[in-house]
Amino acid sequence: MRNRLAVVRTILLLGLLLLPLPVAASILKPVRFMLQWSHQAQFAGYYVALEKGFYREQGLDVTIVPGGPGLDASAYLNRGDVDFASLWLSTALMLPEQAQPLVNVAQIVNDSNMVLVTRREDNIESIADLANKKVSIWEGDFRAPYVAWLQSKNVTPRIFPQYYSVNLFLQRAVDACSAMDYNEVHMIFQTGIDLDELKLFSLRDYGFGFPEDGVYATAETVRQDPQRAIAFRAATLAGWRYAADHPEEALDIVMQYVEKDNVPTNRPHMKWMLANILDSVMPDQQSEWIFGVLSRQDYERTVRVLRTQGMLKHVPGYEEFIGGGLIDVP
Known part of the structure; x- marks a missing residue:
């Protein structure tokens, strides 16, 4: 009797192993x-x-x-x-x-979270003050809103390519840099620059916040x-x-x-x-x-x-x- 039960258990176990995966999966x-x-x-x-x-x-x-x-x-x-x-x-x-x-x-x-970051001590109070200033802007698709914004105001800064960091701004090689409010702004803060020392120009405030x-x-x-x-x-x-x-x-x-x-x-x-x-x-x-x-x-x-x-x-x-x-x- 025990042998027959063991055989039945074995058959049932093999049957379970051969069942297809759940339909949902x-x-x-x-x-x-x-x-x-x-x-x-x-x-x-x-x-x-x-x-x-x-x-x-x-x-x-x-x-x-x-x-x-x-x-x-x-x-x-x-x-x-x-x-x-x-x-x-x-x-x-x-x-x-x-x-x-x-x-x-x-x-x-x-x-939109796009901003242009400047230092308050540089007295850049308006977009017009960016004329002839050194400004780093991202290349590629992220460049378009910044360029459109500057062109709309007939402001021509000296634009430098900005890659994957804000080092040019931190080293004072440029007067302003492109940034996302949720990202680079805080990265600058984490280097020891207080947020009160920065002036941000938000593109959304000028109608260019896509x-x-x-x-x-x-x-x-x-x-x-x-x-x-x-x-x-x-x-x-x-x-x-x-x-x-x-x-x-x-x-x-x-x-x-x-x-x-x-x-x-x-x-x-x-x-x-x-x-x-x-x-x-x-x-x-x-x-x-x-x-x-x-x-x-x-x-x-x-x-x-x-x-x-x-x-x-x-x-x-x-x-x-x-x-x-x-x-x-x-």
Whole structure:
């Protein structure tokens, strides 16, 4: 009798081992999502969505690919190496004509964080005072809003390329430098310069504060599988909501990614970045934008400014740019 029971147990065990994987796990759609820079709190909502299982709940198996120096997320997207990418609105609009048209799947950072940093002791009180001053500005796509802003005011400083640090400003080799309020401003502070010693010119105050980070895909990717785009959007926004409601837990998750890739930063700086980026992601009662949505007004304003400065030729209409009805947005 015991031998018969043992045989039955063995058969049952073998049967369990041969059962297929759970259906939910077997039908997850693979997704590669690329950031426009190295791991940092700027991208907290995506990490949270992955680590808290929000992407899996939407049927997606997501891999987050970090960007960084020499890694152009828009080029990866255009080649089909990734399915979605985080890009600035100006970047998505200013792609080469031969590039595939893009769709804004979700607008994450709706408020601009771009500033020009000066020292108060230099008495640069207005944008006009920048004439003939030494100013370092980022190269590439991040350059456009600054150049458009200066051109609109007919101000001609002596512009120098700014790469991946604010060292030229710290060494007094330039009088002003480009910066993000959530990033480089605090980096300057951490070198020992008090924030009261700085004067910041915010581009948003002059009408040049364009929406920044958004989630983009090629129009063809969205057309082939609109449900995957909708699912990625929903899970991503859930991740950002959770990060806003649980900032310390979100910070812990950010630090896991930072430390794994040995990104040269620190927890206080990532805490500053997270707090400030969330102000640009989650609207308050005074905000004129909706969480996760690129408004027609902001889109058309950005297009108008860039076109006026000769930086754009052919641009899609607003409806086409946000998915042509394939992606439901409020």
